[in-house]
Amino acid sequence: MSNLTDITPLRWLMRNPIWGFVVIVFIFFSLMSDHFFDYRNFQNILVQASTIGLIALGMTLVMINGNIDLSVGATLALAAAFAVDVQSWAMFATWGSWQILPAVSLALLVGIALGAFNGFIVWKTGVDAFIVTLGAMLGIRGLVFVYTGESSFYAMNFAYSDFSALSVGPFPVLALIFLFCTLIVHLLLSRSVHGRNTYAVGGNREAAVNAGIRVGPHMMINFMIIGFLAALSGVLLSTQMGAATPNLGRDYELWVITAVVLGGTKLTGGKGDIVGTLGGVLAIGILRNGMNLMQVPAFYVYVILGSILIAVLILDKRFNRATDGGLRL
Amino acid sequence: DTVRIGITQNNVGIDSYQTTYEQAFIAAADANPDVEVIVLDAGGDVARQISQLQDLIQQQVDAIIVWPTDGQALVPAVRNAHNAGIPVIVTNSNIAEAGMDFIAAFSGPNNVQQGIYSAEMMCEALDGEGQIVQITGMPGYTTAIERQQGFDDRLAEMCPDVVQLDIQPGDWNRERAQRTMETFLTRFDQIDGVYSGDDNMGVGALNAALSAGRAEGIAFIGATNFAVGYDAMARGEYWGSVYQSPVDDAEAALQTALDVLAGEDVPKLNYFDTPKITQENMEEFDRPVF
Amino acid sequence: MLLNRLKAGGPAIAKQGILVAFILFMIVFSLMSDRFMTGDNIMSVFRQSAIIGVMALGVTIVVIGGNLDLSVGSMLSFATVLVVDLHDKIGPELAIPVMVLATLCLGAINGFLIGILRLNSLIVTLGMLSAIQGLVLIYSGGQNVDIADQRGTWFAFFGRGSVFGIAAPILIFALLAIVFHVIMKTMPFGRKVYAVGGNPTASVFSGIPRSRVVFMTYLISALCVSVAAIILGSRVMGSQNNVGQGYELQVLAAVILGGTSLLGGAGSILKTVLGVLMLAFIQNGLILMGQPYYTQWLVTWAVIIVAVWLDVAAKRGRLFSPIA
C-alpha cells in the first residue's frame, strides 16, 4: 500500500513467498507431466480453483477482520440445494429457462442471510467467531439435510448445467466470474473505505472503536460478503453438477483457510491481501491438478499436501521474521 | 496397442472394501499388458471427482471408469466425457436416471437389491414379527440411501408386522455404530433385530449388545460381508449378510470397459451377483479378505 | 431473573455460565424422556464420552497454553490402527508401549514446529491432520485391522472391562481428568502453561522456558490421544483408517463448551469434562427422543452458541457485547 516505489520484484517475492512457490510447482509439473502445460488444462485449473477461490476471497476479508468463518462449506451446500431445487417449484413452471433466475437469487440471498446471522451473533454476543461458526458449521449442515431430506436434487433443465461449459473466447465463464470477483474484492479491500476499515478493525479493534468505526455492523457486512461468495461458489458448483448433494463442501473451510493463510493473511487479523490469497488458491489448485495428472497415489497426496502446508509456513517465517526486534522470546 | 483407462474412485481408504477394490483393479490391469491405467481417488468429494473427470477428459484417455460419489451430481460431467467421445463406465453404484444416456455401461452390485435381500433375511429371522432398529451409512451417500430404500420398501411389503423402531446413522464407523446401538438398547426394552448398512457397523452393534448381555435375542443382519462379520457368523452371533466381493467388482468393471472399447455389444446394466450369506450357507463362501 | 443476577455480578453460580447451561439442559432432557435420567443411561453416556473426553483433556491444556490442536483426529486413527495391528503381531504388552511412543513422536513434531519454531498452530496441526491421515493409510495399506482373538486378550479390559461395576473407560477418563486437573491447578507446570498462554512475552521475561512448555503441551495431547486409542481399540476390537475423522472438531467443541478461551491463558480441565458430557448427552438425549441426526446438529448449534454466550456474558457482567 504505502511506499510502493521502493519494492523490488525480489523483495516482493520475499514478502509473498507463495507466488514463488506457485512458479516452482508450475515449472515442476510442466516438466514432469506431458499433459500439464496445455491451455485447456489451465482452464481446468482455474475452473477447479474457482470453488475454493471464491470463498477464499471472502475469508480473506473475514480473517483480516480478526474473525474466521468455519460454516462456509455448509452454506455452500445449502445455497446449491436452493439453486437447484427452486427451479422446479411449481410457481416457476411456466418460466422456461428464466426459472433459473429466482432460484439463483434465492440461493444467494440465503448465503447472505446466513452470513448476516453469523455476523449478528458475533457482534451482539461477543462470542468468538471461531465458536459461533463452528456451531453454525454443524447447524447449517443440519438445515441442508432437513431441506433436502438426505437426498440429492438435480436440475431438470440442462441449460443450467450447460452454463458451466460456456466460455468467452478462450476463457471459461466460471473462471471469468472468479477472476472478476477477485478484482472486485481486491479493489474493495485496497481502495475503499470499508476495505481500509477492515484492516483497522483487525489490526487494533480498540483503536477502531475509539475512532468511531462501528465495528459490529462492519464485521457483519464482511460476514455477509463471505456468505454471498460461499453461496455463489455453491451455485457455480451446482451448475457444474447440474445437481446439489447434501454433503457438498465438507472440509472446504479447512482448504479455504489453508489457501488464505498460505497467501500470507494473518490469523490474528490486520494483515493480508487478495493478491496473496489468489496465490494460495492457485498453489492448491495446481498441486491438486498436477498430482492428479502425475497419478500420485491417494495416500501420498495427503502426506504431500500436509507437508507442503507446513513447509510454506517455515519459508514464510524465514523471510518475514517476526518483529520482536531480535529479542530471544 | 495399449489402451489408456482412467478411473476415479469414491473414497479409497475409508473402508477396506474400497481399498481392496483398488488393489484388485490395479492387479487386473497389470496382468493385462495392453492396458495402462490412471488411478485417481475423489476422497468422497463430488467436486473433486468432477475435476478429476475434467482432468481425464483433458488427457484424452480411451475410457473412463467412475465410481460415483453421488449419482445425481455427476451427470453433467459424465455428459461432457460422452460429448468428448470418451466412453464412461460406471462402477459399483449407479448414476442417476438422467445420466443413463451418456454412459456406455454400468457394472457393479445392485444396492437396492441388497437392501431387499437384507429385508428378506430379517423377515425370515424374525418369523415375520418383531421390533427392529436400523443403522445406516453416512447420511447423504448413494450406497447408504439405496440400501435403506431397498430394505424399507421390501420390509414393509413382505412382513408388515415387523416394526422399525428407529433409524440412525452409523457413518460407516464401527465405534459410532456401537454408540448408537448402546443408546438404542437403553431406549428400547425389546429389540429383536438390527439391520446395519454394512458389517463393519453391524459388528459395532453386536459389540454393544454383547456388552449389555442382550445379544442372545437379537438377529444381526448386515450388508457387504466383512471378515469380522464372517467370523461373528461362524461364532453364531451374527445372523446374515450380503456377500459382495470387491475383487469381482473391480475385475468386472475393467472387463466391461475393455469390452466396450473392443466394440462388443455390452448391455447397459451389468449386475454381478451379491448373494445372501447366512450362518447356514456360509461354508459356500471364502472368508472375505477385508 | 438469571439476567438480573448476571447484571448484578450475582452469586458464584451465575458466573459459571457453562454450569448453568448444563443444568438447565439436563432438566429439559429429563422432562422430555423418562429414560434419560436412569443410572444405566448415565453410565452409558459416561462410557461413550470417555474417548472424546480423554482427548479433550489434552487439547484443553494445549488451548490454555495459547495454541490449537486439530491433528488429534487423525492422530487417533493412527494410534488405534497401530495398536490394534500390532496387538496380533507382537502382543498387547509390546503393542501398547510401541504405539504410545510412536504417537508421542507425532506430538513431538507438533511441539517442535509450534513450540520451538513458533509456527502458527492452527495451520501446522491442519497440515499434520492431513499428513498423518496419509501415514495411517500407507501403514495399513487402506485395510481395516482387527484383533483376531477378541475374547482371550487382556487388552479387552480398557474398553470393555469394569472395576467394582464401573466401566474401565469411565475410570480412565475420571482418573486422567483428576490428574490433569491437579497438575494444572496445583503444580508448577500448570502455572507455567497458564502463564505462557496468558502472555508469552511476559512469561519469557519471568524466566519461564516458553518453548519447552508449549512442546510439553503437545506431548501431553499426544499422550491423551494414545490413551483414547487404547480405549477405542479395546472397545471396538478393531480399527478403520478414518476412525478419528471429524473428532478434532468434536473435541474442540467440547473444550470450547467448557469455557476455555481460544486466546489462551484461561480455562479449566473440570469444565472441559462438563463440555464433553454436555455434547454426549445431547446426542444421547435426542436419540432417546427419537429425533433424527440432523436435529442433533441443529440443537448442538444452538447449545454451543447459547452456552458460550452465557459464559462470556457472565464474565463481562452484561448480556450483550458492548461493541457498537
Added chain:
Amino acid sequence: MTELLEPALRLQGIVKTFPGVRALDGVDFEVMPGEVHALLGENGAGKSTLMKVLAGMHQPDEGQIIIAGQSVRVTNPIEAKAQGVVLIHQELSLVPEMSAAENIYLGELPRKAFGRVDWRTLYKSSNAILERLKCNFRGEVTVVNLSIANQQMVEIARALTVDARVVVFDEPTASLTDAEKVVLFDIIRDLKARNVGIVYISHRMDEIFTLSDRITVLRDGSYRGTLTTAETNEDEVTRLMIGRSLDLSRDTAPPKLGETVLDVRDLSCAPLFEDISFSVRAGEVVGFYGLVGAGRTEIAETLFGLRTADQGEILIDGVPVQIGSPQDAISLGISLVPENRKEQGLVLSMNCRDNMTLPQVQKLTSGPFVSSGAENEIFDKYRDKLEIKTPSWRQIVGVLSGGNQQKIVIGKWLSMKPRVLIVDEPTRGIDVGSKAEIHTLLRELAAQGYAVIVISSEMPEVLRVSDRIVAMYSGRIMREFTADEVTEDSLVQAISGIKTADAA
C-alpha cells in the same frame, strides 16, 4: 485568563460505575475556550474514565455534558468529534499495519464516489498536519516502522484534523523525547491561541506548572477542587491529590559500598550498542540516562539473557559468566523489571499473587505441589512493603491501576532476592505519590546491599536516586558522573552526543 465567558465544555455530576468499581462519583469539570486545564489525580483516580465519558466511549450513569451551553448526549466517538471534542488516548490507539495518514484519519477517511478512499486528499491533509507538528516522516509510512515517540506524534496529529472546540491530551508525554515535547507544547499554545479549550492530563508536575492555567484534582473518583495555577504550588496540589506532602529530599548519607557485583567489559551488540563498560557495586544505585532509543533497554535485555552480545564480557563477583537465557540470569541473581509492564511484565489474566511468584514457582513447592502457604507469605510481605492496593491476592492483575500493576512487577523481582536489580523506566505513567515511594524503595534496597541499575528518561528521577549516572547517546556511553559532580547541563550535553574534554 478566566474572563466571563461561556465554558467550551462543562461536565456536571458525572457518575460512572464499572462492575464492583465506582470510577467516577459526581464529578464536575469545566474548560474555558483558550484555557489549558490540567486534570490531576493518583493512578486510578478516574481521569481517563472521565475523559472517555466526554469522548462518547463510556456512557455516564448520571450527570450531564454541556457543550456551548447545550446539554448533549454523546454515544460514540464520532459524535463527540462532530461536537468538536477530540481525545488523544493514553494508551496508543493506532493500527500498526496501516499508514500514518490512515491512522490520523481513522474512522473518517475522505471518500470519493462508491465508497472509495480519496488518497490524494488524505495524504495532502495528513502531510500538512505532520509538517505542522515538525515530524520528519510522511503520511505514507506504515506505523509499525515508526518509533514509539513518532507513533505518539501520529496520535497527537489526530487532534488537528478537525476544528476542535476541546482537545484532551491524556498523558501525551509518557513516551516523547524532549525535542518532541517542545513541539507538542508549541502546538498546545497554538491551539490555545485559537481559543480551543485544552484538557491536559499528566503526572509530571513541571509540565503542569509550565502549561496550565487551572488545575482540577480528582481523588478516588470524586472531585477534590479546582485551583488556579498561578496561585498555587506543587505542595498544595500534592496534598489535595494524595492527602499528604511529599518529602522530595534525597537521603544524603554516603552509601556503604561493598564489593563490585556486576562488571561489564566492552559489551557490544551492534548496531544497538557498542563498547559498553561499567560496573556496579553492592549498595550502589547506578542510573542510566539517555534519550529514548539510546540503547539502554537493550543492554538490560542482554544482561538478562534475552539478547546475545557480539562481544564483551560480563562478570558477576569477578567471575566471567555466560547468560544465555533469563533462567541463567535469574540463577545468577539478576532481576529485570522490564520497560513495558503490560506486555513484558505481567500476565494480565492471572491473579496478583501468581504473577508475583511466577519466576520462582518451580521452587515454591511442597512435594510436587505449589505451596500456597509459601506463595501467600511472599505476596503478603511485598503487598505490605510496597503498599499495593488490591482487595485480595485473587484479584486479576489486569484490573489494577497502572501504579499498582507496576508495584506487582517490582515485588515479583524483589522477592527473588536478587544481587543485581535492574529497573527499566520504573515510574513511567505513575503518579507522584507512588513515584516517591518507588524512589525511596530503590534507595532502601541499595542500602540493604543490592546492586541497583535504574534506567530512566526522566532527569529528576535519575538525579534523585543515583549514586552514579551513566549517560548514553546512540548506543554508546558518553560519560560517567558521580552524584556530586553531575549538573543538569553537563548531563544534557552528554546525552545529546556532545563530547566534553573529560568524557569517560
